[in-house]
Amino acid sequence: MNSRRASPPTTGKPAVASASPWRASRERLRDRELKRDAVIRAAAREFNRKGYHNASLDDIAARLEVTKPTVYYYVTSKEQLLFECFVAGVEQIRAAFREVRHLAVPARERLNAVLRHYGEAVASEFGWCMVRAEDQDLSPSMSRHIKALKSEIDQGIRRLIREGVQDGSIQPCDPKMTAFALAGALNWIAHWYREDQTLTGAQIAAAFVTVFEGGLRPRRSASPAARARTRRRA
Amino acid sequence: MNSRRASPPTTGKPAVASASPWRASRERLRDRELKRDAVIRAAAREFNRKGYHNASLDDIAARLEVTKPTVYYYVTSKEQLLFECFVAGVEQIRAAFREVRHLAVPARERLNAVLRHYGEAVASEFGWCMVRAEDQDLSPSMSRHIKALKSEIDQGIRRLIREGVQDGSIQPCDPKMTAFALAGALNWIAHWYREDQTLTGAQIAAAFVTVFEGGLRPRRSASPAARARTRRRA
DNA sequence: GGACTTGTTTACCCGCGGGTAACATACCTA
DNA sequence: TAGGTATGTTACCCGCGGGTAAACAAGTCC
Numbered sequence: 001m002n003s004r005r006a007s008p009p010t011t012g013k014p015a016v017a018s019a020s021p022w023r024a025s026r027e028r029l030r031d032r033e034l035k036r037d038a039v040i041r042a043a044a045r046e047f048n049r050k051g052y053h054n055a056s057l058d059d060i061a062a063r064l065e066v067t068k069p070t071v072y073y074y075v076t077s078k079e080q081l082l083f084e085c086f087v088a089g090v091e092q093i094r095a096a097f098r099e100v101r102h103l104a105v106p107a108r109e110r111l112n113a114v115l116r117h118y119g120e121a122v123a124s125e126f127g128w129c130m131v132r133a134e135d136q137d138l139s140p141s142m143s144r145h146i147k148a149l150k151s152e153i154d155q156g157i158r159r160l161i162r163e164g165v166q167d168g169s170i171q172p173c174d175p176k177m178t179a180f181a182l183a184g185a186l187n188w189i190a191h192w193y194r195e196d197q198t199l200t201g202a203q204i205a206a207a208f209v210t211v212f213e214g215g216l217r218p219r220r221s222a223s224p225a226a227r228a229r230t231r232r233r234a
Numbered sequence: 235m236n237s238r239r240a241s242p243p244t245t246g247k248p249a250v251a252s253a254s255p256w257r258a259s260r261e262r263l264r265d266r267e268l269k270r271d272a273v274i275r276a277a278a279r280e281f282n283r284k285g286y287h288n289a290s291l292d293d294i295a296a297r298l299e300v301t302k303p304t305v306y307y308y309v310t311s312k313e314q315l316l317f318e319c320f321v322a323g324v325e326q327i328r329a330a331f332r333e334v335r336h337l338a339v340p341a342r343e344r345l346n347a348v349l350r351h352y353g354e355a356v357a358s359e360f361g362w363c364m365v366r367a368e369d370q371d372l373s374p375s376m377s378r379h380i381k382a383l384k385s386e387i388d389q390g391i392r393r394l395i396r397e398g399v400q401d402g403s404i405q406p407c408d409p410k411m412t413a414f415a416l417a418g419a420l421n422w423i424a425h426w427y428r429e430d431q432t433l434t435g436a437q438i439a440a441a442f443v444t445v446f447e448g449g450l451r452p453r454r455s456a457s458p459a460a461r462a463r464t465r466r467r468a
Numbered sequence: 469g470g471a472c473t474t475g476t477t478t479a480c481c482c483g484c485g486g487g488t489a490a491c492a493t494a495c496c497t498a
Numbered sequence: 499t500a501g502g503t504a505t506g507t508t509a510c511c512c513g514c515g516g517g518t519a520a521a522c523a524a525g526t527c528c
Contacts, residue, residue: 025497028504051368051371053287056486057485057486058486067508069506069507070506070507073505108450169451181441183422185414186418188417189414191421204411207415210407211407211449212450213449213450213451214407215447216342216405216412216449217342218403218405220454262474262525300477301478302515306516306518
């Protein structure tokens with residue numbers, strides 16, 4: 001989660017045993033990172049439950065059993081909390097793209113892999129924040145930042161679709177609209193997943209990918225019975 | 235938009251000419267309805283622009299060039315404003331279901347028709363409100379009401395899917411997950427449509443339906459070139 | 469012409485919640 | 499042991515915005 005931030009200054013010394021006076025300070029630093037992450041996760045959960053506006057910093061602090069100023073010790077504003085949650089969620093998706101980039105399989109399969117990770121990310125604790133971080137709630141600079149990240153992902157999906165059409169693994173289609181449809185379906189998971197957790201994120205993502213792949217119109221590979229019914233209608 | 239509310243008391247008299255003292259009062263009543271609708275539409279537009287929480291009642295009033303108490307003259311609370319917008323949007327979708335119910339075509343085609351109307355509704359001025367009305371922002375009773383309406387639509391889509399699977403016009407699938415995927419993709423339109431209005435709601439809906447129908451995996455009916463490429467891979 | 473209704477305004481209330489100042493404590497370092 | 503730094507706390511500020519009271523303006527009806 002903190003991959004963006006610089007890691008603590010690493011001296012050459014072994015981290016263990018040595019009673020170096022630096023030891024304690026390094027530990028404190030790591031402690032601080034842990035606490036900061038806890039604050040962000042607490043915020044994410046509270047945003048999940050109540051939404052960004054209805055979640056107060058007192059709520060978030062209470063969840064951690066501390067007081068509001070303590071939260072402000074780790075974070076400069078409520079807005080930043082939302083932003084960090086957003087980044088945490090989006091980072092999972094970016095990782096999926098990186099992971100898949102150099103796979104030697106048809107683009108459709110790479111796309112499917114990305115979409116599965118995407119779905120899992122949306123169903124994760126940061127999903128809600130990632131999906132609903134509204135530019136209206138953010139300062140212009142953060143809004144720009146978030147838009148850029150969203151756009152990067154959108155473009156990544158479109159690219160995979162184009163590649164798939166090119167290599168024949170994806171039905172010719174409008175990449176932009178198709179990307180919107182796919183991402184939209186997955187994003188929307190964040191809206192209902194809280195209420196209905198009968199499936200895991202992975203299961204949902206897999207089910208969605210099946211729908212995307214096959215489409216609604218029956219294929220010739222459909223069951224004989226269905227095929228017979230289809231013929232009868234015609 | 236006001237289909238829910240009782241219409242003004244209709245006397246047997248012709249509405250025109252007669253200098254009946256009732257005339258004025260009826261006109262005022264109609265006037266009032268018009269103004270009320272204007273208030274709700276103004277709220278919808280303001281919610282679109284800023285989001286529910288960031289749109290103040292002063293903003294909405296200003297948009298109508300009146301003052302806040304005037305808005306409260308037509309509506310009892312901000313919450314109700316959101317609710318009315320929601321209902322206005324959802325009503326379009328319910329109408330689509332009614333319209334399609336008795337059509338003598340395969341269920342897939344009825345589903346497509348509903349989805350197209352659905353998409354148009356989401357791209358309409360009430361789309362945002364319909365899609366983002368959060369139970370967290372609403373009183374329990376209104377929240378229940380909205381959930382019921384949402385569920386009704388969800389069940390309607392699932393039903394059409396089941397019927398389609400039965401009559402062979404739809405590929406066998408999990409109705410619940412498929413309905414979520416379809417509705418999610420369409421709902422999400424509300425998130426990006428404001429920014430990117432290069433297409434009309436109808437065009438978007440049509441494009442989406444194409445994606446849903448065909449799916450990503452190429453069909454045998456694909457272009458000869460694509461077919462050739464597919465064979466070559468295998 | 470005077471009471472009653474309808475629509476709109478001005479002027480206000482007040483609580484919630486983001487954010488901060490200033491103080492308390494513990495712990496590390498010299 | 500003194501001084502600094504990291505981590506919390508209590509107690510507060512204050513503005514925004516939802517909501518309202520009460521006055522005011524303009525018909526409408528008898």
